[in-house]
Amino acid sequence: MGFSIVSLMNCLSRRAFASAGLCPHTVSLPCNPNEASRGGAQTTIHYWAPAGQPRLPPLLLIHGFGPMATWQWRRQVGPFARRFHVIVPDLLCFGGSSPCPASPPPSESAQADALAALLDALPGMPAAARVAVVGTSYGGFVAYALARKAGPERVGPVVISDSDLLKTAEDDRALLERAGGGFDSVADLLMPLDARTARRLMELSFYRKQLTALLPDSVIRDAVQELFSDKREEMIGVMKATTVGTDEFHLRPLEQDVLLVWGDHDQIFPLEKAFAVKRCLGENVRLEISEKTGHVPQTEDPNRFNKVVLDFLLCHSK
Numbered sequence: 001m002g003f004s005i006v007s008l009m010n011c012l013s014r015r016a017f018a019s020a021g022l023c024p025h026t027v028s029l030p031c032n033p034n035e036a037s038r039g040g041a042q043t044t045i046h047y048w049a050p051a052g053q054p055r056l057p058p059l060l061l062i063h064g065f066g067p068m069a070t071w072q073w074r075r076q077v078g079p080f081a082r083r084f085h086v087i088v089p090d091l092l093c094f095g096g097s098s099p100c101p102a103s104p105p106p107s108e109s110a111q112a113d114a115l116a117a118l119l120d121a122l123p124g125m126p127a128a129a130r131v132a133v134v135g136t137s138y139g140g141f142v143a144y145a146l147a148r149k150a151g152p153e154r155v156g157p158v159v160i161s162d163s164d165l166l167k168t169a170e171d172d173r174a175l176l177e178r179a180g181g182g183f184d185s186v187a188d189l190l191m192p193l194d195a196r197t198a199r200r201l202m203e204l205s206f207y208r209k210q211l212t213a214l215l216p217d218s219v220i221r222d223a224v225q226e227l228f229s230d231k232r233e234e235m236i237g238v239m240k241a242t243t244v245g246t247d248e249f250h251l252r253p254l255e256q257d258v259l260l261v262w263g264d265h266d267q268i269f270p271l272e273k274a275f276a277v278k279r280c281l282g283e284n285v286r287l288e289i290s291e292k293t294g295h296v297p298q299t300e301d302p303n304r305f306n307k308v309v310l311d312f313l314l315c316h317s318k
Contacts, residue, residue: 005212005223013070020081022048022088029117031100045118046096047089053124057132057317059084060115062091064137065190067227069095072136075302083314084132089118091142093234105237108244112145132313134159136298141165141244152255157316159309161261162295164269165277167245178267179204187236191228195220207265207294253282257316260285261308263293263300
């Protein structure tokens with residue numbers, strides 16, 4: 001058996017989640033709420049959360065278009081779980097979550113509906129519980145949709161990290177140009193199946209050189225194929241179903257307090273977009289620029305990210 005970077009990362013991530021007191025769970029929800037008592041087709045949502053009834057305020061961590069939810073939040077669950085009941089779901093078509101059979105690919109609005117249903121189904125969660133939300137990249141689109149739909153009575157403070165809610169088709173073209181050409185679509189770049197594309201994606205996503213970039217091509221190729229080949233078509237469908245960047249989506253202010261976190265060297269969603277997003281989200285928005293980080297400041301500078309986010313959440317979760 002050869003070396004598997006995926007197995008190693010899964011082991012490290014699961015250990016971090018287990019150390020934080022989080023366990024894997026799966027819930028099945030009816031596609032049609034009116035058919036809840038009659039069985040039928042169901043939505044499946046896999047998530048991590050502490051066992052038993054919540055004793056702390058709930059906090060929802062929403063992943064982006066990366067390999068695993070556990071990988072993306074590995075360095076957050078420990079510190080956050082000391083002050084919050086942390087819930088880390090797989091979005092629909094990612095990881096262990098899947099939408100109803102034959103349903104169209106979920107938009108970010110449909111993802112938000114699924115998360116709202118998950119919160120309603122959590123064992124012991126009070127019906128009136130107000131949840132804090134943190135979303136990164138694509139997860140920021142979902143966090144925004146959830147905050148808008150549920151309102152401040154259900155969703156409290158919102159953290160959106162490196163998520164261009166004003167993204168346009170021109171921004172996508174500019175990203176492909178920064179990638180150096182040779183890509184027919186953003187999906188080809190964000191869901192690599194070869195070592196060359198994976199290395200370029202890492203260069204665009206991180207400010208600091210990653211040790212994984214030093215691995216042999218064969219190891220990187222096997223890793224990305226293991227990560228992205230299985231659900232590739234579903235994830236492409238999710239990307240196409242996203243309304244951000246289309247005429248269907250209109251960015252409006254949120255009533256909740258909002259923290260924007262943005263890496264100053266983000267090449268996926270460049271920093272200049274952060275200021276435009278801040279202006280559109282309303283008066284209750286604070287922008288925190290993470291220095292010497294790229295698209296994933298929660299990974300590149302977790303100590304700073306965790307402190308800034310926790311300070312904000314604890315201040316506004318009352």
